[in-house]
Amino acid sequence: MKDGEDAEGWKWFLELLVEAIPLLKMQHPDNRCRFCYFTVISDRQKGLIQALQQVFPDNHHWFCPVHIARNVEKEVGKKVAKHVHALPATFSKRESDELMAKINAISARGKKYLEGISANQWRSTAWVDDPTLPPRFGIVTTNMSESVNSMVGDARDGSWLECTNDIVRKMMNRICSLREENYGREGVVDKVAEILENRWKNCSNFQVREVVKGGSQFDVFRPSRGASLPETNRLLDVREQTCECGKWQEHGVPCIDAVAYYRLFETQTLQYIMDNHVSEHYKYETVNELLKENIVPVSLDILDQDGVTLPPNCTKRSSGRPRKKRIRKRSRFAHDPDKSPIVCSRCKKRGHNVKTCVAREQLEKQHPAELDLS
Structure with a gap:
């Protein structure tokens, strides 16, 4: 991304996204809803939140509860995190209150952390209370991003140009195969x-x-x-x-x-x-209408390196690209230090590194139970 994942970089990307897909700012068909038709799910990255407020001020922005649970696990431990997954999934206020009581019994700090996150951006009970919020798709979060990553993950090994070209062609082929698979079918989709x-x-x-x-x-x-x-x-x-x-x-x-x-x-x-x-969205007629259009690929052989649209040296993979596989458990609050691959060079203990060693010692003294060390 241009200039890294800061507010300006995200704003640059989102403005280009709206220019390419103006449909994203389409008005919601239900007049009671105060937001646009499309919502944005994010991991609460600070630069992204600021950019969304500027580029998509009228679209509802809600947070991925999976990322919230992971952050809670880092903050106060796995015992609290396992209850966080159930919080956004329930529409019952009684069940929600019971879950928060369990969390509070384990860690008051964990409960305070969760209450500091706006409920209408990740809790299902808020959707029930506020009729102006848009209907949700996926009680917790969709698995769409992981599915796309598994399909186009190999493309990340090449340069940005080859990566983009590979993704476009795979998406085009995917639409073609789905169109052929569903052609002529009617009624509610099988699932x-x-x-x-x-x-x-x-x-x-x-x-x-x-x-x-x-x-x-x-x-x-x-x-x-x-x-x-x-x-x-x-x-x-x-x-x-x-x-x-x-x-x-x-x-x-x-x-x-x-x-x-x-x-x-x-x-x-x-x-x-x-x-x-059953909503028309779940019928093959809607699916076939959706797949009628396709992505038109661009032949790389006909592009000229003009220095602006296509700069030189764009066929080599740039340094600094993110890893394809994320490294788990790099937390100073690791729950099972004996199994952690991270060894501190200062104290020679597992589960943290030298940068977080001093802070960890202080937290062990203040909150020994919340670190859940064995």
């Missing part, structure tokens, strides 16, 4: 159809009660299915297509409580549910 079929099978013994006669709210009782799945009640509004579990409004696909309502109260078939109550 969503499989999910709905499982929900249809598992809701047969649910009980659906009408809250107000002739109204749109229904109470759905789920009987217990063992210690791991105790009995619960969920309130859903079929007119607004919302459920207390949050999944219906989240994904645009009926959750298991909504499927129970349509099956047991409305006596509708599974096929009718898929045809009439």
